[in-house]
Amino acid sequence: MAQYRRAGAAVAVIRLHNAPVNALSSAVVQALAQGVKKADLDPSVKAVVICGANGKFSAGADIRTFSSLQPRDRPALAETVSLIERSQKPVVAAIEGVALGGGLEVALGCHYRIAHAQARVGFPEVLLGILPAAEGTQRLPRLIGIPAALDLITTGRHVLAAEALKLGIIDEIVKENTVERAIELASKVSGQPLGPRKISLKPVPDLPDMEAILSEALVKVKRKARGRLSPEMCIQAIKAAVQLPFAEGVEKERELFRFLLGSGQAKAQQYAFFAERAVEKWTMPSGTSWKTASAQPIRKAAVIGLGTMGRGIVTSLVKAKMLVVALEQDQKQLDIGREAVTSLLQWEASKMQQSGQSQDICDPARLQFTLDFGALRDVDLVIEAVFEDMALKKEIFRKLSTICKPEAFLCTNTSALDIDEIAAVTSHPHQVIGTHFFSPAHVMKLLEVIRGHHTSPTTIATAMSLAKTLNKVGVLVGNCFGFVGNRMMAPYVEQAIFLLEEGCKPEEVDQAVEGFGFHMGPFRMLDLAGLDVGWRSRKGQGLTGPKLAPGTPARQRESRRYSPLPDFLCEQGRYGQKAGKGWYLYEKPGGRTANPDPWLYNFLSEYRETHGIKARFVDQEEILERCLYALINEGFQILADRIASAPEDIDVIYIYGYGWPTHRGGPMFHASTVGLPHVLSRLQKYSEAHPDIPKLQPSPFLKKLVALGSPPLREWVSHVRQPSSKL
Numbered sequence: 001m002a003q004y005r006r007a008g009a010a011v012a013v014i015r016l017h018n019a020p021v022n023a024l025s026s027a028v029v030q031a032l033a034q035g036v037k038k039a040d041l042d043p044s045v046k047a048v049v050i051c052g053a054n055g056k057f058s059a060g061a062d063i064r065t066f067s068s069l070q071p072r073d074r075p076a077l078a079e080t081v082s083l084i085e086r087s088q089k090p091v092v093a094a095i096e097g098v099a100l101g102g103g104l105e106v107a108l109g110c111h112y113r114i115a116h117a118q119a120r121v122g123f124p125e126v127l128l129g130i131l132p133a134a135e136g137t138q139r140l141p142r143l144i145g146i147p148a149a150l151d152l153i154t155t156g157r158h159v160l161a162a163e164a165l166k167l168g169i170i171d172e173i174v175k176e177n178t179v180e181r182a183i184e185l186a187s188k189v190s191g192q193p194l195g196p197r198k199i200s201l202k203p204v205p206d207l208p209d210m211e212a213i214l215s216e217a218l219v220k221v222k223r224k225a226r227g228r229l230s231p232e233m234c235i236q237a238i239k240a241a242v243q244l245p246f247a248e249g250v251e252k253e254r255e256l257f258r259f260l261l262g263s264g265q266a267k268a269q270q271y272a273f274f275a276e277r278a279v280e281k282w283t284m285p286s287g288t289s290w291k292t293a294s295a296q297p298i299r300k301a302a303v304i305g306l307g308t309m310g311r312g313i314v315t316s317l318v319k320a321k322m323l324v325v326a327l328e329q330d331q332k333q334l335d336i337g338r339e340a341v342t343s344l345l346q347w348e349a350s351k352m353q354q355s356g357q358s359q360d361i362c363d364p365a366r367l368q369f370t371l372d373f374g375a376l377r378d379v380d381l382v383i384e385a386v387f388e389d390m391a392l393k394k395e396i397f398r399k400l401s402t403i404c405k406p407e408a409f410l411c412t413n414t415s416a417l418d419i420d421e422i423a424a425v426t427s428h429p430h431q432v433i434g435t436h437f438f439s440p441a442h443v444m445k446l447l448e449v450i451r452g453h454h455t456s457p458t459t460i461a462t463a464m465s466l467a468k469t470l471n472k473v474g475v476l477v478g479n480c481f482g483f484v485g486n487r488m489m490a491p492y493v494e495q496a497i498f499l500l501e502e503g504c505k506p507e508e509v510d511q512a513v514e515g516f517g518f519h520m521g522p523f524r525m526l527d528l529a530g531l532d533v534g535w536r537s538r539k540g541q542g543l544t545g546p547k548l549a550p551g552t553p554a555r556q557r558e559s560r561r562y563s564p565l566p567d568f569l570c571e572q573g574r575y576g577q578k579a580g581k582g583w584y585l586y587e588k589p590g591g592r593t594a595n596p597d598p599w600l601y602n603f604l605s606e607y608r609e610t611h612g613i614k615a616r617f618v619d620q621e622e623i624l625e626r627c628l629y630a631l632i633n634e635g636f637q638i639l640a641d642r643i644a645s646a647p648e649d650i651d652v653i654y655i656y657g658y659g660w661p662t663h664r665g666g667p668m669f670h671a672s673t674v675g676l677p678h679v680l681s682r683l684q685k686y687s688e689a690h691p692d693i694p695k696l697q698p699s700p701f702l703k704k705l706v707a708l709g710s711p712p713l714r715e716w717v718s719h720v721r722q723p724s725s726k727l
């Protein structure tokens, strides 16, 4: 838990030990405190070094134990940090790997801090719905001043050693032998006065406009937080550091921590933290899993199509230091794509420079632009990113199947199309897989990885490992129309549009959803994505356009309710932001400010009149419930169909791909929080009111879970019916 040893005659070294990240469990904290006391009592020890095993200082408090923390208790970690600072002998932190959260708080209790050049420090607690509660909100402002402390504590961002040195968090950077150098420093400073090294005794550096800085910070975090409490509480704690003596500031910090810990938000954010890690450990319905499948190395990759998606994918691959071949169909498109990728890479390089990272990502030698399919002969993996046209995709995969080396992995970037149909045209269907990137692909963290019927475990492992290499979260899902993300999105968008028919305005629906915490409501999202995308898909499905049977009622498709509203908008060229008009009006084509549009109000009134719909007032509760519960209901069906192997998969997809607010933990977590019987009863009510909307009819799996007494979320999949044996 914490090893105590002597280094040379006069230095004691305490090494934190709790694989894999030296989380500060109560046993580790206790052992650390014992080590510090032992060193203090031993007259032959003149100085102490604290370090971590396996090249990591510590990733902070053990998050798994938070649910059992008694909010009334003074955190033992805070006691220990204070004990370290009170030590009569100099204590030096030797930081390798990470010092995060409680790990950094331990380091701030030390009198000196040395870090390896690759080490990262930070206070990510805000991302877990809490705040640094081992006196971190009181020490950091004293050490680095209010503006920098506000930035680090309210964003949770990690900083590299170089930036930490600049900020004054650490005293020295070393390229190797961090612990040895710390031992040297400890020996050198032993006997020197410790008072000036105790951060708690320092005043917070004063600034003339302190009040204004704090108020501005509050306005900024409130605007960004979308209902998340922890950033605001972090500011209150930092304010206490400015206004109160250290001990009273610590009391305030504790009070705010207790409040946050007891809030549902902390639970949701911590669930999301572990869900993100759980999805890496994928399992197929056959039982094959990450444990047995091994990924193949990818050194050289190709991207076909340099539209918005392709450009982002190329940028991601180049950033991950791969060799990349970028292919287009004609010179003009290739030149446009090359220019766009170059400017994306320059932008990325400048961002990396600002954060002190090396920026050698733009090395042109690693990136080849071509019109020639022959250049794909030696690539390890191809990502096809042309637009959503099955015939085109099949033509490309047929070609790839003959040109690429037999062991190459063939990925299709699609948001809905059938992976098996694409794989069927190749000679190696087991090496074909869906990789659904989200736009912009070099920014968005989600990668939906879709296994086809024949996709091999090695192909899956390779695609999941690619996600990690690209610094994305890969989630493995099954093959069905829309997979997980878009399949659940469809009933949500459908409800939003039905609500317009019934009397809402787009901004009313968006406000309700944004008030819940989404970054964007459904109509702003549709305008951003482009209304023509859905229109093309509906035409493809024969729901509208030339394939629609003559005489089909305008608002009905196969006895189900259908709204032609988005089709009408597209017929008018209202494709959304890019056209300057869609569900909203924009200042110009490509403009970003969504303004309510009187034309649309008239259009909606006329539409209702034509179809004999009497507009009614719909309250916020109904708007939210119909949109969100329709989406959640589909999530239960997806679990029952084994398209997602666990609720965590769905939640991670929604948090990282669709802007579901993290402090609500994802749709399935949200359902478990509001209670499955509640979700069921609301769906029953709405489906009775709208019997022609099948997506409001409660999923049989949801009903089953309620009948079973609503077991906790982690038990849900054990109640999914196993496919019947073929024997």
Ligand SMILES: CC/C=C\C/C=C/C(=O)SCCNC(=O)CCNC(=O)[C@H](O)C(C)(C)COP(=O)(O)OP(=O)(O)OC[C@H]1O[C@@H](n2cnc3c(N)ncnc32)[C@H](O)[C@@H]1OP(=O)(O)O
Binding pocket: 020, 021, 023, 024, 059, 060, 061, 062, 063, 064, 075, 076, 077, 078, 098, 100, 101, 102, 103, 124, 125, 128, 131, 132, 133, 134, 274, 277, 278
């Ligand atoms: C009592 C309260 C008093 C004071 C307040 C202090 C609060 C805190 O300190 S809260 C914790 C703050 N720290 C963090 O938020 C860091 C969280 N961890 C990470 O960001 C990353 O894990 C990492 C950067 C440290 C390492 O990343 P990577 O190498 O990609 O590994 P993984 O993320 O897959 O993690 C490996 C493994 O470790 C588990 N884990 C990581 N951190 C913690 C932790 N703080 N507590 C418990 N467990 C942790 C993680 O879940 C992985 O395990 P599983 O694969 O089994 O899930």
